[in-house]
Amino acid sequence: MTAALSGAGAEATGADARGQNAAGLDASGLDATVQVELGTFSVSANVRVAAGETLAIIGANGSGKSTLLASIAGSQRIDTGRIRLAGRTLTRRGTDGMNGADGTVRTSGAVVDLRRADRRIGLLDQRALLFPHLGARANIAFAPRAHGSARRAADRTADEWLERVGLPARGSARARDLSGGQQQRVAIARTLASEPELLLLDEPFAALDVTSRAELRALVAAETRRLGIPVVIVSHDPLDLIALADRVLVLESGRVAQEGSVAAVLESPATPFAAAFTGRGLLHGTVRHAADPDARLELHDAPLAELRGRGALPAPGTPAVASFDPAQVRIEAAASANDAASASAANTWCGTVGEVSTGPAGIRVACAEWPEAWAVLPLARVLDPWLAPGAPAVWHLPEAEVRFATPA
Ligand SMILES: Nc1ncnc2c1ncn2[C@@H]1O[C@H](COP(=O)(O)OP(=O)(O)OP(=O)(O)O)[C@@H](O)[C@H]1O
Incomplete structure (x- = not known):
């Protein structure tokens, strides 16, 4: 049964003198x-x-x-x-x-x-x-x-x-x-x-x-x-x-997947849609160490075991994501795709160059072993003779450029 009401003030507001209701919300919103x-x-x-x-x-x-x-x-x-x-x-x-x-x-x-x-x-x-x-x-x-x-x-x-x-x-x-x-x-x-x-x-x-x-x-x-x-x-x-x-x-399949300030969502998107919206890449993992500035994500099915970055994370073991600006990813030629010595630094791994394509922002280079990881390089890098699909490379994602987030 529908009880139709008409006009403003059909129900008491429950708001106190400061315009805040019991839940602390602004009653005018x-x-x-x-x-x-x-x-x-x-x-x-x-x-x-x-x-x-x-x-x-x-x-x-x-x-x-x-x-x-x-x-x-x-x-x-x-x-x-x-x-x-x-x-x-x-x-x-x-x-x-x-x-x-x-x-x-x-x-x-x-x-x-x-x-x-x-x-x-x-x-x-x-x-x-x-x-x-x-x-x-x-x-x-x-x-x-x-x-x-x-x-x-x-x-x-x-x-x-x-x-x-x-x-x-x-x-x-x-x-x-x-x-x-x-x-x-x-x-x-x-x-x-x-x-x-x-x-x-x-x-x-x-x-x-x-x-x-x-x-x-x-x-x-x-x-x-x-x-x-x-x-x-x-x-x-x-x-x-x-x-x-x-x-x-951020709405996903009818549910709120993320909510925050504009800066928080643009810098630290938590879902694939939000990441694509902001032009950032998104990596999935589980929390290894929660506290910022030593926050770390454990990665699975990736040539890198753990990723260091910025932002608070929930308890260890919880699924979380890391986003990155692909323009900040560095790629250099490597002796081989398993060159462990050149991949010993944090957020650094060896892998093969996958698909290379051009876009308005530069050349997009995917990591063949880890398709979630990709870089956008200046157009001039297309002239690098070694940079072609199948080439072994060292990849580096600067820690300060990695932003952690947890989907709702
Ligand atoms: N009257 C309806 N009956 C059944 N399904 C519906 C009805 N209206 C919308 N839907 C379905 O609900 C889903 C959400 O539709 P909605 O238009 O709200 O999405 P949206 O996020 O606004 O999409 P878009 O960005 O394309 O405008 C879609 O799968 C749509 O097919």
């Missing part, structure tokens, strides 16, 4: 615990974003990013969980939250489902979806009009937004007379003019050219900072993370 079953696929995640904070969600195609956004927006029904925004409960179904890694749940009783229109959530994807028969001003004014503003006041608000998004003279232009970038500017203005308490962005710049993308990224960064609302952005573009996000959540 987003606190979502959702489980969604879609046949053989399911999404189960906690998403918390403070007011004024931007969380980026990254993950491979089909990892559940859009499903997670849709469940927060209200267009995808959750099976269990709870979504709270700015002190209001938007949805509560069958649980107060997932308690711990085993996913055990507490049943809370009443089901709450706020209508999508009552959630005060702005959602923007790569399609501007403007009303084609209306001008830019009327498209933007639609939001304040829908919230009860008089026509003149709504037009004034729309004109302010046209100014902010850099289109002060295009108020009368119809959508079809605007470029793709201009349409997306109007869409951003229309979304924010509705005064959302949360902004959800699903690949908002993906359909734009490089210049428009940079301009709109800067516009969204400035406006969301000014408004101080929580923002969630799904993106495949590392520049969006760097320019907009405070934190990153």
Whole structure:
């Protein structure tokens, strides 16, 4: 049974005078615990974003990013969980939250489902979806009009937004007379003019050219900072993370695989997707020594027994990963692929040159005995006469360049 609530303040917030609730969360932010079953696929995640904070969600195609956004927006029904925004409960179904890694749940009783229109959530994807028969001003004014503003006041608000998004003279232009970038500017203005308490962005710049993308990224960064609302952005573009996000959540097969600051995830990715996203290589092993600065990973099926690096690790024996910048891997010719003497230093091993290919960053050289290990060398190294598939080589991965991480 669904108990539909309408309007803000339908439930007591439970927030104290400092705006913090019992769990220590900022009551003006987003606190979502959702489980969604879609046949053989399911999404189960906690998403918390403070007011004024931007969380980026990254993950491979089909990892559940859009499903997670849709469940927060209200267009995808959750099976269990709870979504709270700015002190209001938007949805509560069958649980107060997932308690711990085993996913055990507490049943809370009443089901709450706020209508999508009552959630005060702005959602923007790569399609501007403007009303084609209306001008830019009327498209933007639609939001304040829908919230009860008089026509003149709504037009004034729309004109302010046209100014902010850099289109002060295009108020009368119809959508079809605007470029793709201009349409997306109007869409951003229309979304924010509705005064959302949360902004959800699903690949908002993906359909734009490089210049428009940079301009709109800067516009969204400035406006969301000014408004101080929580923002969630799904993106495949590392520049969006760097320019907009405070934190990153990595979704894998519907589960949170890693969560941390932008710097932490970009420098120490914990999953193959996050590593590929950041252009780093990823090596798997088990913890041999946990404490930084003497942290070490035991490697298996690799020509190197242990890897030294930076970053805290969990207890010995636990599976963990190490990421590295392939541009920092050094390769020199060796007398043979088993030349133990030249491989005695830490993070140094002998192995055969595997596949050699060229890319925009230089030449990619794989280690035949350890395909997870590879180097990117300057293009000029292609002239090294010895550097060819099958050649014995000494490989070195500087300890300071290795970053340890533990997937969730
Ligand atoms: N209504 C549905 N019924 C069944 N399965 C669905 C439904 N909607 C999505 N899925 C499946 O759920 C999985 C996650 O889809 P989703 O679109 O959320 O992923 P995504 O991470 O946003 O992917 P992309 O990066 O390609 O947009 C996919 O395997 C998809 O096929």
